[in-house]
Amino acid sequence: MMRILSVLFFAMLLLHTKADVPFNKGKVVGKIAIPENVPLLKRGSSQKYCEEEPASARKKQIDLENHPNRHVVVSFHPTDFTPELSTTPRAIMNQMEKTFVPKVLPITKGSSVEFLNSDTEVHNIFSMTPKATFNIGRRQPGKSVPQLIEKIGVVDLKCDIHCGMNASILSLDTPYFTKANASGNYEVDGLPDGNYRVQVYHFSLGMVEDKITIKGGGVLTKNLALVKP
Amino acid sequence: MKRIIGLGLLITLGFTQLLAQEKTQIEINGTADLEHMVGGMSSHYYLNGIHKDLKSGAVRPLELNLLSKIRFNPQWSANFRLQMERDEGLKFNQVRLAQANVQWAPKESPWLFTIGRFVAPFGLFASQQLSTARTFVDVPLAYGYFINISEQVGQVDRLGNGSQIPINGRNEWGIPLQYYNGYSNGLKARWNLKPGKSSLEFALTTASPNLPRNFNFDPLNYGVMARLKLQPKYFWKQGFSGSFGKFLQNHPLNEQLIDRTGYQQALVGTDFVLGTGHFEWSGELTAGFYRAPNYNPLSERYTQNQNFNAFSAWLDTKYEFPFLVGTYAAWRIETLQFSDEWDQAVLRNSLVMGAKIKDFILLRSAYCFQSVQNSNQTSYNAWRTTLTLYF
Numbered sequence: 001m002m003r004i005l006s007v008l009f010f011a012m013l014l015l016h017t018k019a020d021v022p023f024n025k026g027k028v029v030g031k032i033a034i035p036e037n038v039p040l041l042k043r044g045s046s047q048k049y050c051e052e053e054p055a056s057a058r059k060k061q062i063d064l065e066n067h068p069n070r071h072v073v074v075s076f077h078p079t080d081f082t083p084e085l086s087t088t089p090r091a092i093m094n095q096m097e098k099t100f101v102p103k104v105l106p107i108t109k110g111s112s113v114e115f116l117n118s119d120t121e122v123h124n125i126f127s128m129t130p131k132a133t134f135n136i137g138r139r140q141p142g143k144s145v146p147q148l149i150e151k152i153g154v155v156d157l158k159c160d161i162h163c164g165m166n167a168s169i170l171s172l173d174t175p176y177f178t179k180a181n182a183s184g185n186y187e188v189d190g191l192p193d194g195n196y197r198v199q200v201y202h203f204s205l206g207m208v209e210d211k212i213t214i215k216g217g218g219v220l221t222k223n224l225a226l227v228k229p
Numbered sequence: 230m231k232r233i234i235g236l237g238l239l240i241t242l243g244f245t246q247l248l249a250q251e252k253t254q255i256e257i258n259g260t261a262d263l264e265h266m267v268g269g270m271s272s273h274y275y276l277n278g279i280h281k282d283l284k285s286g287a288v289r290p291l292e293l294n295l296l297s298k299i300r301f302n303p304q305w306s307a308n309f310r311l312q313m314e315r316d317e318g319l320k321f322n323q324v325r326l327a328q329a330n331v332q333w334a335p336k337e338s339p340w341l342f343t344i345g346r347f348v349a350p351f352g353l354f355a356s357q358q359l360s361t362a363r364t365f366v367d368v369p370l371a372y373g374y375f376i377n378i379s380e381q382v383g384q385v386d387r388l389g390n391g392s393q394i395p396i397n398g399r400n401e402w403g404i405p406l407q408y409y410n411g412y413s414n415g416l417k418a419r420w421n422l423k424p425g426k427s428s429l430e431f432a433l434t435t436a437s438p439n440l441p442r443n444f445n446f447d448p449l450n451y452g453v454m455a456r457l458k459l460q461p462k463y464f465w466k467q468g469f470s471g472s473f474g475k476f477l478q479n480h481p482l483n484e485q486l487i488d489r490t491g492y493q494q495a496l497v498g499t500d501f502v503l504g505t506g507h508f509e510w511s512g513e514l515t516a517g518f519y520r521a522p523n524y525n526p527l528s529e530r531y532t533q534n535q536n537f538n539a540f541s542a543w544l545d546t547k548y549e550f551p552f553l554v555g556t557y558a559a560w561r562i563e564t565l566q567f568s569d570e571w572d573q574a575v576l577r578n579s580l581v582m583g584a585k586i587k588d589f590i591l592l593r594s595a596y597c598f599q600s601v602q603n604s605n606q607t608s609y610n611a612w613r614t615t616l617t618l619y620f
Contacts, residue, residue: 037252054334054341056424097425120425121463122504126554128588133554137507141463156588160549161504163362 024193026214028076032184032200033225038068059097066103067182071203072226073106073170074186075177076196076212083174083192087111092144093157093167095123100157100167103203106179109152109171116144122161129155132171154201170201193217200224254300260619262291262360269599271608274318275375275389275402277599278367279611282319290321291615292360307331308347310358312410317399327358327410339421346414349438350430350456351470353500353513355411364547364557365581366595366613370565371406371515371541377572379403380440381480383492383522384537384571392526396480404476406496406517406541406565408441413452431455437474437494439517449490450475466502471495483531486522491534493520507551512544538568555585573602591617 055063088107093100096118107113117123117139125147126135132151138161139145149155149171159165176196180186191214200208205226212222267286268279283289293313300306310328315321330345349355354372357363367373377388379401385392389402415434422428434452452474459467477483477492500513519537524530543563550556561579581595592615599609 037254053428054339054419054421054424056339056421057337059424121460121466128555128585135507135549135551135554137549137551138464138504138509140505 024215024217025189026191026193026217027187027189027219028191028212028214028222029185029187029219030074030222030224032072032074032180032186033223034069034072034184034202035205035226035228038202038204038228056097059099062097062099062101065101066099068202068204069182069184070179071103072180072184072186073104073177073201074180074188074224075106075170075172075174075199075201076188076191077172077174077199078176078192079195079197081192081194083176085109085173085175090114092116093125093169094118095125095159095165098123098159098162098165100159100165102167104168104170104179104201106170106172106177106201107149108175109173110148110150111171112146112148113169114144114146115139117141123159123165124161125157126160127155127157129153135160168203198222198224200226202226205229252300252302256298256300258296258298258620260292260294260296260359260361260617262293262618263616264289264291264366265614267612269608269610271601271604272611273390276601277597277609277611278318278373278613280315280318289315291315294327294359296359304334304336305331306334327412339424341419341421343417343419344415346412347417347432349408349411349413349434349454349472350417350419350432351438351454351472351496352407352411352456352498352515353468353502353511355407355438358411360615360617361591361619364545364559364583365561365579366593366615367579367597367611368409369513369541369543369561370563370575370577371513371543372409372411373405374565374575375402375405376539376565376567377403378519378521378537380476380478380492382482382524383531384519384535385524385526386571394482394524394526396482404439404441406515406539407438410441413438413454415452426460428458429455430458434474437476438472438496439494440474440476440478447477447479450477464503464505468498468500470498470500472497482524486531488534491520491522494518507549509547509549510545511547512542515541517541537571539572540566540568553584557583559583570602573604575602576600589619591615591619593617 085108088111091107091111091113093105093113094116115125120141122138124138127133132155136145152171152173155169157167176188176191178186178188193214196212198210198212208224208226265288266279268284272279272281272284274280295311297309308328308330312325312327314323316323328346330343330347333342354369378384381396382394389400394401413434415432417432419430432454436450437452454472456470473495475490475493477489495518498515503510517539520534522531522534545561547557547559559581563577565575577597577599579595579597581593583593585591594614597611601609
């Protein structure tokens with residue numbers, strides 16, 4: 001008798017839990033409009049007024065990879081349930097040709113970021129962002145150093161050795177995020193029914209926010225526009 | 230001032246068309262430095278960076294900079310630096326267009342060309358023009374200590390502190406081995422021999438790199454400079470520099486000279502940066518060879534051109550505290566030596582503590598123990614603290 005009651009109790013518990021996490025899952029597609037001539041630098045990014053250097057072929061390729069249109073992260077933050085977070089696998093912030101690649105690295109809070117030096121000289125990485133301050137020192141080429149990111153929000157990175165080397169880690173409290181492609185198109189799948197705050201982050205343009213409600217699965221379209229500050 | 234405004238207007242008009250292009254981007258940056266200083270009994274701006282009237286302790290603005298980089302397209306850009314600083318370390322009223330140049334980076338090319346007023350391709354420190362790029366408050370002796378050679382009267386024994394020669398209402402003190410702001414006028418080319426491994430820069434300029442007032446073009450003056458940068462190992466950068474130039478300035482005092490091209494300076498130097506973990510070592514050796522007339526202020530006559538040699542060396546050791554992000558401590562030991570004692574040798578030890586309080590606030594406090602040959606051991610010491618705000 002006790003065994004039957006226990007099974008019933010756990011079955012009820014399971015049903016109750018399922019009621020909290022919406023069953024239907026939807027998909028959001030859209031386009032992020034990016035203004036023309038977006039600067040690569042953040043406003044007030046305290047650059048050291050770098051001397052220009054002739055760019056190598058590899059550097060030009062990296063600059064294409066780091067094109068301002070590729071710095072856009074779209075994330076959906078549920079407002080009526082708490083999503084389960086798992087750490088972001090293979091979160092790598094690379095340093096190549098005195099440039100951080102990618103310019104923006106989105107991760108879930110609590111993930112460990114591997115800082116990899118793929119250059120032929122030493123680099124350092126430091127962050128002065130409150131609650132995420134660190135200085136990992138000068139590292140030799142080929143060496144990677146893990147750094148746990150526990151803060152939610154933007155973590156600004158700089159290399160203290162090379163002028164103009166900067167990037168951001170965007171630490172998120174949601175697993176529902178993606179990077180828009182070079183045309184600004186994005187797609188996020190597997191969004192449970194509910195209300196969401198939509199956040200768009202761009203390295204030099206900052207944040208734009210909106211709201212969206214997912215109901216009954218299906219595909220929704222959400223277009224947003226970034227503006228120059 | 231009128232010249233600066235005129236030049237600014239000319240540049241603005243000249244680039245109106247380029248600015249009208251759709252892809253033009255303008256980046257604006259700025260720095261502001263406030264300084265607290267206390268100096269020894271013999272303090273002098275030209276010797277330890279502290280004006281004698283402020284040696285007992287004072288707070289003054291040190292420097293104000295407005296910087297602009299204009300990117301017309303991936304090939305063409307322009308750089309400007311409008312600088313305001315204290316006149317001989319006292320009155321905050323000196324305004325100058327410290328940098329104004331146009332750069333051209335041809336497509337698919339390892340070359341970069343610059344015309345205008347640019348960072349002189351000599352030495353390690355010249356590229357650290359802004360306080361935000363410097364570890365210490367003071368510049369090294371080779372850049373900031375005024376020696377007994379003047380760009381107007383040549384070599385004079387005990388110039389400034391012994392022989393007093395008024396020029397434009399001020400006593401002449403000579404000039405350092407290299408201009409402390411590190412700028413020159415002319416044409417510069419940079420060739421990336423092997424990206425990330427080696428590069429070569431050379432420049433044709435309007436004067437040798439020691440001349441501070443090198444805005445004026447004098448057909449008798451010219452300078453050539455070259456700098457080779459190597460990276461033998463990932464943790465080691467090495468530079469080799471050389472320059473030759475003339476620095477005579479027109480002045481009634483030197484009218485009696487038959488050979489006005491007699492003021493010549495040749496500089497050779499090597500520098501390095503080593504870095505590992507939270508440590509960094511950097512240093513520079515410079516040798517200056519002058520051909521200049523010796524001037525006797527009593528007889529107001531020149532003797533024949535003579536050779537004068539000077540040598541400088543500095544070594545920095547810097548440690549960043551990993552447990553207190555943004556803070557560091559550093560020690561610099563440096564010296565300035567002269568052949569045949571035509572000036573007095575200097576030895577300086579500097580200690581500094583620095584802290585990046587915020588991403589835009591830098592605080593540094595440095596104490597210099599400076600001894601000058603044949604003088605009181607502590608009279609040139611200096612304690613300087615700066616607060617730098619930048620964006």
